[in-house]
Amino acid sequence: MKPSTFRNTRFWAACTAVVIFPAASALSAPLVSPVAESGPLVSVDPYIGSGGHGHVFVGASVPFGGIQLGPTNFEQGWDWCSGYHYSDTVMTGFTMLHLNGTGCGDLSEILFMPYMGKLSTNRGTKENPDGGFSSRYSHDKEVARPGYYAVMLDDGIKVELTATERVGMMRYTFPKHEEAHVVIDLKVGQDTPAETYLEKLDDHTVAGYRFSKGWAPDQREWFVASFSEPIESLKLFDDERPAENNGVDAKGRQSFKARNVKGVISYAKAPAKVQVRVGLSPVSIENAMANLKAEVPGWDFEKVVTQANAKWNKELGKVAVKADASTGRVFYTALYHTMITPSLFNDVNGDYRGSDKKVYKNPGFNNHTLFSLWDTYRAEHPLLTLTQPERVGDMVTSMIRVHKEQGKLPIWHLRGSETNCMVGYSAVPVIIDAHFKGFKFDREAAWEAIKTSTNRDDRGLKWVREKGYIPADKEGESVAKALEYAISDWSAARFAEALGKKDDAAIYQKRGEAYRQYFDPKTGFMRGKLENGSWREPFDPVSSKHRDDDYCEGNGWQYTWLVPQDVEGLIGLFGGDEPFVRKLDGLFDVKETIASGSSADITGLVGMYCAGNEPDHHVIYLYNFAGQQWKTARRARQVMKEMYLDNPNGLSGNEDCGQMSAWYVLSAMGLYQVNPVSGCYVLGSPALDEAVLRLPGDKRFAIRAEGNSRENIYIQSAELNGKPHTRSFLTYREIMAGGDFVLKMGPKPNPAFGAAPDDRPKSRIYH
Numbered sequence: 001m002k003p004s005t006f007r008n009t010r011f012w013a014a015c016t017a018v019v020i021f022p023a024a025s026a027l028s029a030p031l032v033s034p035v036a037e038s039g040p041l042v043s044v045d046p047y048i049g050s051g052g053h054g055h056v057f058v059g060a061s062v063p064f065g066g067i068q069l070g071p072t073n074f075e076q077g078w079d080w081c082s083g084y085h086y087s088d089t090v091m092t093g094f095t096m097l098h099l100n101g102t103g104c105g106d107l108s109e110i111l112f113m114p115y116m117g118k119l120s121t122n123r124g125t126k127e128n129p130d131g132g133f134s135s136r137y138s139h140d141k142e143v144a145r146p147g148y149y150a151v152m153l154d155d156g157i158k159v160e161l162t163a164t165e166r167v168g169m170m171r172y173t174f175p176k177h178e179e180a181h182v183v184i185d186l187k188v189g190q191d192t193p194a195e196t197y198l199e200k201l202d203d204h205t206v207a208g209y210r211f212s213k214g215w216a217p218d219q220r221e222w223f224v225a226s227f228s229e230p231i232e233s234l235k236l237f238d239d240e241r242p243a244e245n246n247g248v249d250a251k252g253r254q255s256f257k258a259r260n261v262k263g264v265i266s267y268a269k270a271p272a273k274v275q276v277r278v279g280l281s282p283v284s285i286e287n288a289m290a291n292l293k294a295e296v297p298g299w300d301f302e303k304v305v306t307q308a309n310a311k312w313n314k315e316l317g318k319v320a321v322k323a324d325a326s327t328g329r330v331f332y333t334a335l336y337h338t339m340i341t342p343s344l345f346n347d348v349n350g351d352y353r354g355s356d357k358k359v360y361k362n363p364g365f366n367n368h369t370l371f372s373l374w375d376t377y378r379a380e381h382p383l384l385t386l387t388q389p390e391r392v393g394d395m396v397t398s399m400i401r402v403h404k405e406q407g408k409l410p411i412w413h414l415r416g417s418e419t420n421c422m423v424g425y426s427a428v429p430v431i432i433d434a435h436f437k438g439f440k441f442d443r444e445a446a447w448e449a450i451k452t453s454t455n456r457d458d459r460g461l462k463w464v465r466e467k468g469y470i471p472a473d474k475e476g477e478s479v480a481k482a483l484e485y486a487i488s489d490w491s492a493a494r495f496a497e498a499l500g501k502k503d504d505a506a507i508y509q510k511r512g513e514a515y516r517q518y519f520d521p522k523t524g525f526m527r528g529k530l531e532n533g534s535w536r537e538p539f540d541p542v543s544s545k546h547r548d549d550d551y552c553e554g555n556g557w558q559y560t561w562l563v564p565q566d567v568e569g570l571i572g573l574f575g576g577d578e579p580f581v582r583k584l585d586g587l588f589d590v591k592e593t594i595a596s597g598s599s600a601d602i603t604g605l606v607g608m609y610c611a612g613n614e615p616d617h618h619v620i621y622l623y624n625f626a627g628q629q630w631k632t633a634r635r636a637r638q639v640m641k642e643m644y645l646d647n648p649n650g651l652s653g654n655e656d657c658g659q660m661s662a663w664y665v666l667s668a669m670g671l672y673q674v675n676p677v678s679g680c681y682v683l684g685s686p687a688l689d690e691a692v693l694r695l696p697g698d699k700r701f702a703i704r705a706e707g708n709s710r711e712n713i714y715i716q717s718a719e720l721n722g723k724p725h726t727r728s729f730l731t732y733r734e735i736m737a738g739g740d741f742v743l744k745m746g747p748k749p750n751p752a753f754g755a756a757p758d759d760r761p762k763s764r765i766y767h
Contacts, residue, residue, distance in 0.1 A: 031143040031150045034160070035306050040316035043325075043332040046144040049101065049655055051086035051648030053603055053612070056655045057100040057340060058084045060149045060161040060168070062308050063315045064368070064391065066344035067280055068098040069161050069168035070149060072108045074126035074134070075190060078600060083108030083190065086648040090129045091137050091153060093185060094161060096168050096223065096280055097415075100340045101655020102372065103601060104421065106215040106414060109189030110223055112276060114157050114172040116180045121237045121262045123188070133183055146336055147308025162305045165344055166291040170276045171301050180270030184225065186210045187239060187260035191219065198247075198263045199255035203230045206263060207285045216417035220353065221280060224288040227265070228275035228299050237262045275299055282416060283359050287347040294348040315339055318387050319665075322690040326646040331668050331688065334644070334661035338383060341657040342395055345369035345416065353416055355405035366391075368398040371413040372657035373430065374422035374484070375614050379662035381430045382673040382681075385437050386735065389696055393439045399427045400442065403449035408456065423477055423552050424484025425453050429676040432491045435498065436679055436767040437732055447499060450492055454485075454508075461485070469517035472528030472536045472550050479518050479526050480552035480615075483562040486515045490565035491677045494765055515563050519573045524583055525556040542590070542608065544598040553601040554615045555594075557587055557608035564618045564674045566763045567625040577626040584622060588635065604643045604652025606635070611643040612653020617663050618674045621682040625674075625760055629728040630714050630749035633685035636667050637713045640687050669703055670743065671730065679732035679767040683754070685713045686743065699738030705745050712745040715753050728754025731766040 049056035059070015072095045073080060073088040080088075083098050083105075093113030099106060115133040124132025141152035149161040156175035163169065174180050184206065186196035191214020198208040207224040236243040238258035247256035256263075267274075277299075279292030296304060316335055321328060346352035350362035360367075385392055402410045402418075409428065412421035431446050455461065460470040460481045470478040490512025496505035518526040520535055528536035528550030541556030543549070551559050561584075563570040574580040590607040604612030609619060620639065623631040643652040644664050651660055666672050670686030673679070686705045693701045718725040721739040730741065754760060 031141060031152060031158075033143065033145055033148050033305065034302050035309065037145070037309060039313040040320070040332050041146060041309055041313045043328045044146050044312075044316070044336045045329050045333050045646070046146060046336070047086060047648045048330065048333045048646065049337070049648070049651040050084065052651060053079060053600075053653055054649075054651035054655050055079065055081045055099075055101045055103070056337060056651070057082050057098045058144050058149070059098060060145075060147055060163045060308065061340060062147060062163060062165055062311045063339040064341070064343055065163060065165045066346075067096055067163045067166060067168045068100070068340065068343070069094065069096055069163045069170070070098050071151060072111065072188070074123075075105065075108075076126060078103075081105040081190075081654075086139075089136055089138060090126055090134055091151065092123050092134045093183070093188065094159060094170060095188070096278060097221070099370075100337065100657055101660065102657065103654045104215050105190040107190060109186075109191070109212070110210055110221060110278070110280075111185040111188040112170060112182060112225075112278070113185065114159065114174070114180065114182050114274070116155055116157065116174065116176065116178060116270065118179075119181055119235065119264055119266060121183065121185075121240055121264060123185070133181070146312045148305045160301065162301065162308055164295040164304060164307070166280055166348065167295045168278045168280070169296055169301060169304050170278070172274045172276075174270035174272065174274070177269045180267045182265045182274065182276070184208075184263040184265070187262060190214065191216065193259055195257065195259060196261040197255070197257045198236060198261045199253070200231070200234050204228075206231070206234065206265075207288065208261070209285070215419050215421070216414040217419070218357065218417050219415045220282065220357070221415075222283065222285050222288045223281070224279045224285060224292050226277045226292060228273070229267070229271045231265050232268060233266045235264045235266070237264070275301060281347050282345055282353045283347055283351045287349070287351055291348050312336070315387075318694045319669075320692045320694075321688045323688045327668070327687055329646050330644050330650065331665065334664040334668075335387075337655055337661035338380060338658040338665060339388070341370040341372070342368040342398070343370050345398075355402055355413075355416055355418060357416075358405070363401070365397045366394040367401070368395050369413055369415055370657060371399065371410045371427070372659070373410060373412065373426035374424055375656035375659040376662070377426040377429050377676050378614055378617050378659060379666055379672065380658040382433060382676065383662045383666055385433065385439075385732070386693060389439070392434050393441050396431050396434045396439060396441045396446070399431060400445050400449050403452065404445075407452065409449050409453040423459070423481040425488055426484065428454065428488035429491045432495045433677040433679070435495060436677060436765055438767070443499065447495065447501070450495070451504070454489065454492060464511065464514065469514060469529055471531035473530045477550065477552045478528055479550040479559055480554070482518060483515055483526065483559060486512050486563070487565050487676065489514070494677060512565060513569065515566070516569070516573065521573070524560070524574065526560045526562070527556065542592045542594065544594060544602060553599045553613055554610065555598075555602070555608070557590060558602075558610050558616050561587070561619045561622060562615055564676065567622055567674070568763055571626060581623065581626050581628055581631070584619075585631075587619070601653065606638065606642075609635075611639045612651075612660075614656065614659055617659070618672065621672045621674050621684060624682045624728045624754055627755040627757070627760055628751070629683060629754035630751060632682070633714050633749075636684035637687070640664065640667055641710075670705065674761065675763060678763070678765055680729050680761045681732065681735065682729045682761050683715065685715065693735070695736055695738055699736070701735050701738050701741070703741045703743070705743045707745045709745070711747045714746050714749045716744045716746040716750045717753065718743050726754070726756065727759045729761040733767055
């Protein structure tokens with residue numbers, strides 16, 4: 001069944017059919033979810049973005065869960081950052097943790113793999129997987145759902161996966177009553193093991209840990225694995241070398257500590273089915289056991305899948321939409337992708353291990369990790385304030401606690417480790433946006449964290465304070481760093497004003513205007529400026545040397561617009577609305593191409609507008625600030641149509657922990673928060689005929705696009721709660737109050753809509 005339209009909330013309550021939408025090539029798959037699916041879950045296709053450069057996670061999880069249990073291929077480069085890529089046909093095993101859409105690889109670790117035949121600890125190679133325990137597979141014998149994954153390996157073993165917040169559950173169905181094994185490989189991962197450990201606790205249970213170094217420089221994971229069938233034998237290895245006495249000590253305890261521990265559990269004659277429950281903890285084996293007992297106390301696999309489905313339906317159901325089937329799949333898959341991270345990073349008793357590697361006992365909030373903030377402050381976090389208000393306070397508190405533990409706010413935080421990846425201190429606008437939207441957290445602790453993090457001497461900040469700009473001959477990526485700092489500093493000025501800290505507000509306001517230092521009126525671009533005050537030469541606005549010039553994953557065309565905090569000021573630098581719009585039009589019309597050797601992240605190009613990477617994500621919506629909303633509508637529809645597709649190659653760039661999809665979710669509803677702290681959602685052109693947001697207090701906010709179609713992309717007029725609405729934006733307060741917003745769409749622009757100065761969005765706080 002493929003419904004041609006998606007109904008309102010009542011539709012989901014009435015839908016009970018078993019409906020699964022795997023990728024097109026897998027529609028004839030013999031594998032299906034073992035439980036009925038209904039509601040918006042049926043419209044999620046986890047394969048979207050698993051090809052191309054999307055890098056999305058494929059496997060079983062629950063919303064914002066601490067486990068992402070899924071298939072893992074041999075690592076073959078950048079497009080395998082999540083551990084799995086749709087183009088692959090070799091499975092090395094199933095791992096407890098995966099990244100979702102990042103541009104760097106890590107995790108894909110704590111691997112389990114069932115196989116038959118002679119005992120082996122060798123994975124084989126991607127060229128010769130038959131030489132080890134890896135297996136070939138095909139998509140026509142594979143099913144991926146948000147809370148369930150299954151594959152029939154070419155050796156005939158059926159593997160099924162599901163998960164709770166802290167427990168992964170696997171079910172292996174063996175085709176023959178012959179010798180079979182389950183390998184636990186603690187060497188495998190996209191980082192380097194530092195120390196690993198495995199111990200047999202009893203005839204059904206093993207436990208261990210994996211400490212490693214990689215993108216996360218000091219990652220520590222503990223686990224307990226419980227088997228439904230008695231463990232007939234366990235052999236322990238350091239990679240290929242057997243443990244002395246098989247790890248059995250004088251007291252008969254079997255355990256082994258080494259750099260690359262592998263354990264192989266063997267059955268002389270394979271049971272028909274073997275189930276494995278794996279509890280994970282950032283603290284200890286004892287806590288991993290407690291997580292296991294609390295979340296999956298029994299062996300009812302279908303029950304766990306049913307619970308995972310219910311959790312996904314609850315969260316996905318916070319937005320009910322009307323659209324054609326393909327648009328509905330793209331939308332709900334995007335919404336699903338926005339709810340994988342930030343992920344839980346604590347135990348059922350609340351304990352977690354901080355960035356300082358100390359254990360914090362039940363701190364009174366749910367600690368989170370995987371903060372890809374350079375990406376997610378732009379759309380992911382503003383979206384979560386609408387769809388996940390009950391989680392925002394805990395996420396912000398997690399960031400503030402990171403400051404206490406490591407001396408600064410998170411930059412790119414991964415499993416309790418700071419990676420220091422990307423430019424800026426982008427936790428700042430996320431925290432401040434949460435403040436103005438009324439979420440609960442410690443304001444004074446937040447302010448202390450912001451002041452400390454923004455007044456360090458590293459990453460060009462000393463130059464910001466001493467010279468007012470970052471010299472390009474003294475600091476790499478100077479323009480990118482400075483423009484990101486200015487966004488956060490402007491936000492800090494607004495926060496300081498709200499807290500009554502006038503002197504601080506004045507300092508941060510000046511720093512928030514530092515973007516002006518980089519604008520060259522002669523060329524009309526943001527450029528690198530040398531210590532002596534001259535421009536760096538030669539200058540080519542198309543040039544992009546990955547992390548080796550003035551920009552970061554971009555070029556002059558893309559970074560010139562990175563002033564979402566003061567668009568009016570940027571318009572002024574260009575000399576007014578007309579030259580600003582002319583230059584903005586030029587961004588989309590550039591005929592030049594990106595040279596080889598440029599950043600691989602510059603993808604999804606329309607001219608030089610980059611839909612596949614974050615610095616340009618707000619740019620389409622800048623036309624509203626110059627009174628030409630209809631141009632925003634045209635470009636928003638173009639990007640949604642061309643860059644977000646209903647197939648595995650459906651993302652034009654890295655998913656980046658939900659940011660790519662958050663752009664689509666907001667844009668498909670016709671909204672985007674350009675200024676990350678303003679609470680001003682700028683209007684575009686909705687791809688959905690209707691979107692109904694479920695809000696706290698049993699409220700709802702409905703956005704209805706009357707006459708919407710692929711041709712009728714322009715807003716003719718609007719009404720908010722039955723009254724004419726001439727502004728080209730909505731405020732967070734208006735949305736959260738609930739109501740009805742009606743847009744009348746047409747095939748030709750209405751240049752008058754949103755054109756008056758009072759009807760344009762402004763660089764101010766609207767909460």
